[in-house]
Amino acid sequence: MQPTSEANQRIARISAHLHPPNFQMEESFSLRRENCRAKGAGPGFKVAILGAAGGIGQPLSMLMKMNPLVSVLHLYDVVNTPGVTADISHMDTGAVVRSFLGQKQLEDALSGVELVIIPAGVPRKPGMTRDDLFNINAGIVRTLCEGIAKCCPRAIVNLISNPVNSTVPIAAEVFKKAGTYDPKRLLGVTMLDVVRANTFVAEVLGLDPRQVDVPVVGGHAGVTILPLLSQVKPPSTFTPQETDYLTARIQNGGTEVVEAKAGAGSATLSMAYAAVKFADACLRGLNGDQGVIECAFVDSQVTELPFFASKVRLGRNGAEEIFPLGPLNEYERAGLEKAKKELAESIQKGVSFIKK
Numbered sequence: 001m002q003p004t005s006e007a008n009q010r011i012a013r014i015s016a017h018l019h020p021p022n023f024q025m026e027e028s029f030s031l032r033r034e035n036c037r038a039k040g041a042g043p044g045f046k047v048a049i050l051g052a053a054g055g056i057g058q059p060l061s062m063l064m065k066m067n068p069l070v071s072v073l074h075l076y077d078v079v080n081t082p083g084v085t086a087d088i089s090h091m092d093t094g095a096v097v098r099s100f101l102g103q104k105q106l107e108d109a110l111s112g113v114e115l116v117i118i119p120a121g122v123p124r125k126p127g128m129t130r131d132d133l134f135n136i137n138a139g140i141v142r143t144l145c146e147g148i149a150k151c152c153p154r155a156i157v158n159l160i161s162n163p164v165n166s167t168v169p170i171a172a173e174v175f176k177k178a179g180t181y182d183p184k185r186l187l188g189v190t191m192l193d194v195v196r197a198n199t200f201v202a203e204v205l206g207l208d209p210r211q212v213d214v215p216v217v218g219g220h221a222g223v224t225i226l227p228l229l230s231q232v233k234p235p236s237t238f239t240p241q242e243t244d245y246l247t248a249r250i251q252n253g254g255t256e257v258v259e260a261k262a263g264a265g266s267a268t269l270s271m272a273y274a275a276v277k278f279a280d281a282c283l284r285g286l287n288g289d290q291g292v293i294e295c296a297f298v299d300s301q302v303t304e305l306p307f308f309a310s311k312v313r314l315g316r317n318g319a320e321e322i323f324p325l326g327p328l329n330e331y332e333r334a335g336l337e338k339a340k341k342e343l344a345e346s347i348q349k350g351v352s353f354i355k356k
């Protein structure tokens with residue numbers, strides 16, 4: 001039997017996708033699939049990952065492709081996104097994946113996006129602090145945030161690039177300058193500190209980490225990472241030695257990985273896991289789910305500092321409620337004073353980078 005002309009057209013379409021004669025053909029095919037999904041399937045969000053070809057970006061892209069709340073996934077980087085996108089697009093999950101390569105495609109990558117996740121930038125090598133990354137990453141974050149202000153000013157932004165204690169204030173200043181700043185929509189990702197704290201505390205208590213919840217407040221570098229062990233769930237007590245051990249291990253978790261990788265970068269796989277856990281919480285909030293609460297580094301009035309990490313309630317507008325720290329013990333109060341001192345300097349450094 002001769003194939004019908006409809007079947008011929010379908011084969012031609014598929015072959016055009018596999019061997020696109022030009023970008024236009026590829027794009028129209030991909031747009032058609034997005035439209036089909038928009039007609040047929042349940043609701044989903046349009047998400048962009050900036051720095052998608054990196055050590056965090058690749059596993060993060062893969063895990064976001066598996067998230068049922070994502071309908072369209074834009075992968076942007078200055079290198080290698082066509083390959084990462086081709087690879088991930090073969091996964092038989094719902095999200096449509098599209099590649100954007102280089103600065104010229106940044107605006108297309110951001111157009112209509114509802115959640116932007118940013119793991120772009122250089123990672124640490126042994127002997128470096130996160131602040132040593134400032135000189136390179138500050139400029140990268142500024143450029144990307146200028147794009148967000150122009151193309152998707154209402155998007156929720158999850159900022160991973162280090163030093164988070166300075167890059168979040170940089171992003172805020174860029175958005176203020178552009179007149180688009182909404183403090184609820186800018187979130188520094190500190191989820192990996194919580195993920196580590198849950199794991200290490202569970203080890204000490206002899207529990208499954210999934211049963212443990214440790215609030216981690218302050219910021220995302222050294223002494224600014226402040227685990228509140230007095231508020232661990234399920235309620236637990238720790239000896240002074242356990243408290244010292246756990247606090248130090250949680251504060252130095254990033255350095256532990258940097259040293260173990262011995263020059264090959266910093267945490268990527270656990271970070272991708274943590275980033276997806278946090279992005280999923282943001283999407284559930286956007287979706288209208290109730291009671292979504294996670295720790296994040298946000299514009300805050302919890303202390304006298306303009307930014308601080310604490311528990312926030314995520315909703316349709318981002319961080320809709322920021323929770324106070326709750327009762328602290330003496331050990332935590334001393335830790336808080338140290339954290340605030342270092343945080344104040346890192347925040348100021350970020351602000352001055354844009355205001356100078």
Ligand SMILES: NC(=O)C1=CN([C@@H]2O[C@H](COP(=O)(O)OP(=O)(O)OC[C@H]3O[C@@H](n4cnc5c(N)ncnc54)[C@H](O)[C@@H]3O)[C@@H](O)[C@H]2O)C=CC1
Pocket residue numbers: 050051052053054055056057076077078079119120121122123124133137140143144159160161162163164189190191192193220265266267268271
């Ligand atoms: N917030 C957190 O808890 C954590 C943050 N990080 C930070 O995340 C960042 C990325 O780490 P990795 O993925 O390991 O680094 P990586 O070097 O493997 O990947 C970074 C990616 O960013 C891309 N990139 C560079 N400039 C760009 C630009 N202007 N626009 C778009 N993309 C650009 C690179 O091409 C590369 O693909 C680092 O700053 C690291 O310190 C890492 C772990 C945890």
Ligand SMILES: O=C([O-])CC(=O)C(=O)O
Pocket residue numbers: 123124130162192253254255257258266267
């Ligand atoms: O330590 C680093 O440089 C990367 C990071 O932020 C972490 O693993 O927490």
